[in-house]
Amino acid sequence: MSFEIKSLSYVYQRGTPLETPALENVSFSIGDGEFVGIMGHTGCGKSTLLHLMAGLLPAPAGTVLIDGEDINRKGYDRSVLRRKLGVLFQFPESQLFESTVEKDVAFGLKHSGLSTKDIEQRVQWAIETVGLDYSRVKGQSPLGLSGGEKRRAAIAGVLAVQPRHLILDEPTVGLDPMGREALLELLVKLNRDGMTILMVSHDADSLGEAARRLLVLHQGHLAADGPIGQVFADMDAMADWGLGVSQSREAAGLLARKGLEVPQDITSYRQLLPAVLTALKGGGSP
Amino acid sequence: MGSIAGKQITFAYGYDDAPTLNGVDISVKPGQLVAILGRNGCGKSTLVRHFNALLALQEGELSVAGIDVRDEAELWRLRRTVGMVFQNPDNQFVSSLVGEDVAFGLENYQVPRSEIPGKVSAALEMVGLAGFEERSPHLLSGGQKQRAALAGVLALEPEILVLDEATAMLDPVGRREILAAAMDLRMRGTTVIMITHIVEEAIPADLVFLMNEGKMIAAGTPEEVLTVPELLEQAGLAPPLPVRLYHDLRTAGIALEHCPLTAEALAEELCRLK
Numbered sequence: 335m336s337f338e339i340k341s342l343s344y345v346y347q348r349g350t351p352l353e354t355p356a357l358e359n360v361s362f363s364i365g366d367g368e369f370v371g372i373m374g375h376t377g378c379g380k381s382t383l384l385h386l387m388a389g390l391l392p393a394p395a396g397t398v399l400i401d402g403e404d405i406n407r408k409g410y411d412r413s414v415l416r417r418k419l420g421v422l423f424q425f426p427e428s429q430l431f432e433s434t435v436e437k438d439v440a441f442g443l444k445h446s447g448l449s450t451k452d453i454e455q456r457v458q459w460a461i462e463t464v465g466l467d468y469s470r471v472k473g474q475s476p477l478g479l480s481g482g483e484k485r486r487a488a489i490a491g492v493l494a495v496q497p498r499h500l501i502l503d504e505p506t507v508g509l510d511p512m513g514r515e516a517l518l519e520l521l522v523k524l525n526r527d528g529m530t531i532l533m534v535s536h537d538a539d540s541l542g543e544a545a546r547r548l549l550v551l552h553q554g555h556l557a558a559d560g561p562i563g564q565v566f567a568d569m570d571a572m573a574d575w576g577l578g579v580s581q582s583r584e585a586a587g588l589l590a591r592k593g594l595e596v597p598q599d600i601t602s603y604r605q606l607l608p609a610v611l612t613a614l615k616g617g618g619s620p
Numbered sequence: 621m622g623s624i625a626g627k628q629i630t631f632a633y634g635y636d637d638a639p640t641l642n643g644v645d646i647s648v649k650p651g652q653l654v655a656i657l658g659r660n661g662c663g664k665s666t667l668v669r670h671f672n673a674l675l676a677l678q679e680g681e682l683s684v685a686g687i688d689v690r691d692e693a694e695l696w697r698l699r700r701t702v703g704m705v706f707q708n709p710d711n712q713f714v715s716s717l718v719g720e721d722v723a724f725g726l727e728n729y730q731v732p733r734s735e736i737p738g739k740v741s742a743a744l745e746m747v748g749l750a751g752f753e754e755r756s757p758h759l760l761s762g763g764q765k766q767r768a769a770l771a772g773v774l775a776l777e778p779e780i781l782v783l784d785e786a787t788a789m790l791d792p793v794g795r796r797e798i799l800a801a802a803m804d805l806r807m808r809g810t811t812v813i814m815i816t817h818i819v820e821e822a823i824p825a826d827l828v829f830l831m832n833e834g835k836m837i838a839a840g841t842p843e844e845v846l847t848v849p850e851l852l853e854q855a856g857l858a859p860p861l862p863v864r865l866y867h868d869l870r871t872a873g874i875a876l877e878h879c880p881l882t883a884e885a886l887a888e889e890l891c892r893l894k
Binding site: 375376377480481482507508509510511512513515536538576577578581582584585588589591592593594603606607610611614 | 660661
């Protein structure tokens with residue numbers, strides 16, 4: 335198991351008049367190599383959950399196990415966690431700071447004990463993995479890149495450490511369609527190569543394309559957990575939680591209401607097109 | 621009134637830089653809801669920043685609401701005629717109270733003090749934030765923040781409103797709120813220019829402009845522009861889902877009568893076929 339979250343609760347400003355529960359008794363586990371999406375309306379506790387899972391907040395109630403180890407246990411070596419878990423926050427490009435892309439991507443490897451030569455190779459690998467032209471960008475200022483390129487450079491900085499698990503918070507926000515497409519392809523590829531991916535997003539279309547399983551957080555509780563097609567299938571429940579579903583799922587719902595036999599667990603266009611073709615060819619005849 | 625007429629607008633940020641805008645023509649009639657579509661870096665924000673002379677016109681001609689943007693004597697009037705809301709709601713607040721923030725522009729234009737509270741509450745009401753005067757901007761949701769920023773602009777009663785990717789950083793609920801406010805303004809006769817790379821947001825527009833690499837590559841109704849995948853792809857964008865499906869079905873030998881823009885229209889078309 336990559337992550338085992340057991341009875342996790344979190345209260346902000348406990349013991350004060352401003353006490354606000356953020357998470358209440360949340361439990362789930364994520365296996366190695368899964369691609370899991372998390373959705374939830376603004377203020378549902380997603381960010382708190384991410385911070386707890388990344389060990390950035392201590393867990394006062396409940397446990398967070400990563401690769402079987404309690405990350406809040408006394409004496410747990412946090413540097414191990416930092417190497418195996420990559421975290422990409424919202425608008426990661428705002429964290430680019432070095433004078434060149436190469437230096438920025440290499441930053442996380444500074445105290446890794448790797449030789450200069452190895453670091454150089456690792457940086458080249460990371461930059462190429464995110465689809466940037468190494469020889470073009472390595473000496474360039476990260477601030478001179480386009481929006482989509484900056485985000486990729488920031489991701490390269492996380493990948494350079496070669497984490498086994500990757501947590502991303504709203505990675506597609508603000509990207510144009512091509513940037514979004516390229517990012518999703520990259521995530522799917524990393525996942526195929528064995529990386530566990532946990533992606534928090536409002537972007538139901540992206541999750542519908544890339545994630546296989548979906549968790550829904552609602553007012554601090556885990557409201558749903560299952561294959562994404564199954565969770566999206568209940569559009570009324572999604573709407574009650576203040577969430578949308580993917581456009582393909584929405585279209586499938588509308589088509590079904592008009593009498594076309596289209597399955598209702600569709601989440602992506604890849605599934606929608608053949609389903610519509612089948613429905614039209616079937617044409618209602620036996 | 622809120623018309624825009626631009627011819628051969630060319631602009632470069634630096635002396636040696638390739639032009640960001642390269643001979644752009646644009647023509648908008650008063651009261652239209654206009655979408656300017658294009659990928660990141662296509663020049664769409666650069667273009668609209670000419671509308672209120674945030675960027676000085678280098679080459680070409682541009683007249684906005686009948687004002688020549690080069691006329692420095694008219695700069696204040698131009699700025700008041702063209703309101704702008706930008707992408708990041710957090711960068712647009714100058715005060716710790718929503719009411720004071722909305723009043724900021726009015727104070728700058730020396731609107732009599734006695735008139736300000738009335739104009740502020742009217743503007744807040746217009747964006748669905750009636751009674752928010754005493755609230756703190758940083759405690760609002762993203763969509764509410766953007767609407768508060770919008771109220772600050774609307775308080776000045778602009779003839780033209782420019783939304784420069786004003787929905788890009790919002791969640792789906794916030795995005796819907798801003799789009800609803802835009803539609804509402806159009807109903808009241810304001811010219812609304814939306815800049816976006818989300819093609820679906822352009823569907824309700826009267827007029828769609830498509831930009832790529834500093835050039836205007838298409839202009840027309842949503843039906844004319846958004847149903848042509850080749851055009852959108854040339855601009856680095858993807859067609860709306862119903863359009864994509866229409867064309868893929870066609871390739872598979874199934875021809876729908878019309879190319880639908882919305883999922884509802886798509887369902888209608890498919891049923892007609894059945």
